């Protein structure tokens with residue numbers, strides 16, 4: 001293809017061999033340790049205070065390292081993780097319904113459409129059970145059954161009930177747990193907390209990640225911060241689409257800056273489109289709202305059988321309704337994985353049977369569940385979600401079915417990491433949604449929290465020691481040429497953004513970029529569409545640098561300036577996402593290519609040619625990226641056509 005160059009293949013050299021259930025134990029045993037006295041002499045920078053970064057910073061500090069923690073919010077407690085609603089998976093098998101570490105491993109590899117690493121996913125399933133114990137010990141108020149045992153519910157892509165939850169606020173409660181642990185370490189002086197600071201560059205000295213350049217978002221001051229290792233826990237990049245369920249601030253800058261400095265970016269085109277979000281209601285919107293997947297435990301998804309049926313849903317009799325997920329996928333029904341449910345919703349709407357004013361909506365109906373369990377029971381499980389829905393739409397979901405439609409929600413792509421969670425830059429570790437992680441081409445519900453906390457509490461604190469065992473490294477002075485250059489790059493970029501002084505707002509560019517991405521790199525992609533998108537992105541990016549208007553200056557709080565820097569990075573990422581989507585001539589999980597589908601419209605993988613991780617190396621804007629392939633081996637879960645029928 002004309003848009004990239006194929007480079008040498010890469011391998012995950014840290015992945016241990018042998019029986020899969022012994023690999024994590026063996027890696028931990030073989031990895032070097034750092035003795036407690038030496039830990040005190042070393043500093044680790046952690047960018048991000050969500051579930052991944054908060055748990056990692058607290059744990060590393062508890063182990064004795066000096067930690068410097070950064071987030072752009074006014075408090076670490078406001079990281080986007082706080083928005084997570086539905087739950088967190090763990091193979092505890094409290095229900096005795098046939099769950100096990102192996103089953104969680106199997107479901108996750110299959111759910112990811114056979115595009116993740118078996119070793120990583122098995123480790124995730126093993127560690128999942130420790131996470132629940134850790135969080136319960138911290139006092140996280142998980143829902144309990146009448147007898148006091150922890151309650152669980154179902155999530156998509158699984159036939160067991162393994163999702164632990166705290167009403168519709170699981171992320172908030174888990175984050176409070178991590179935050180308490182972090183605050184304790186801040187109080188003890190082991191963590192230096194820097195809220196309202198944005199990392200704008202990575203500093204590399206002698207080939208190793210040794211620091212970051214940050215901007216104080218209140219004073220505008222730019223500083224360089226040095227350490228023995230850098231951890232990025234900066235979350236996902238779904239906001240490249242402008243409209244998404246992510247918090248407005250979520251962005252790609254931290255990982256993109258690292259990518260530009262040499263960290264490979266893996267599978268950037270794998271985006272999760274969540275099936276149950278409140279439909280877009282007009283172009284005034286800047287954000288979309290998720291209705292948790294947990295609602296599909298009790299809500300039934302349907303559309304009218306007839307096209308353009310505008311009747312009130314209550315007036316549509318049972319035999320004129322199409323419960324299409326139950327019809328097409330009888331064994332998983334409403335709880336098929338997200339990629340499948342999203343595409344099915346798109347298909348029924350494309351066939352003219354969508355509901356609501358825009359016709360881009362399907363019903364999520366609780367009438368049966370309310371009749372069966374009573375309103376109180378439904379209120380107890382989902383009360384806050386129902387309230388949120390009513391506040392936004394003005395409709396009472398206890399009385400009329402919710403209207404939902406797919407929306408961008410999560411990014412499975414991210415910086416490439418090896419089994420130790422180390423990127424292709426030595427000393428740069430990446431955790432949580434920011435790495436390309438364990439979810440393959442599609443993430444199962446309730447597994448992002450599991451992965452973020454697995455990485456932060458359990459995996460990184462073991463694997464980073466293997467790297468730090470060679471430290472403490474030589475001190476790097478602020479006068480070092482690499483530090484001076486990184487800082488100058490940041491200052492220059494800020495000046496360039498301010499100097500354009502054009503006639504269009506940052507938001508207007510972001511919105512237009514998002515429309516291009518949604519149309520051509522969203523739920524369905526095609527060669528022609530992706531090529532068009534690449535041309536449009538390039539043209540719009542050029543216009544951005546000529547016409548963007550950033551009012552004010554860089555000397556203090558300037559949210560337009562913050563946004564402008566983030567949108568500039570989104571422009572570069574967007575192009576790479578489209579190139580990645582274009583080169584992957586198959587459909588898998590969240591990546592659905594119109595040209596590659598089975599006769600009944602399901603994703604058609606091509607394992608012979610595409611069973612690899614696509615790790616992209618940056619060569620310069622306008623230059624062809626280099627593609628490195630990491631082959632995926634499946635010894636335990638053999639790739640088959642995924643079926644939830």
Ligand SMILES: Cc1cc2nc3c(=O)[nH]c(=O)nc-3n(C[C@H](O)[C@H](O)[C@H](O)COP(=O)(O)OP(=O)(O)OC[C@H]3O[C@@H](n4cnc5c(N)ncnc54)[C@H](O)[C@@H]3O)c2cc1C
Nearest residue numbers: 048049050052072081085086087199235432433446448449
């Ligand atoms: C509405 C919603 C509901 C969800 N519900 C669930 C659920 O029920 N179960 C589930 O498993 N998953 C759920 N998810 C997904 C899950 O919440 C996220 O994937 C996860 O919380 C990401 O955690 P993280 O720690 O990787 O990143 P985040 O929580 O996004 O944290 C990123 C951190 O990085 C910081 N940061 C980023 N860039 C910079 C920078 N340049 N400089 C300084 N700091 C920076 C931010 O300030 C923040 O502290 C949901 C997602 C959404 C949007």
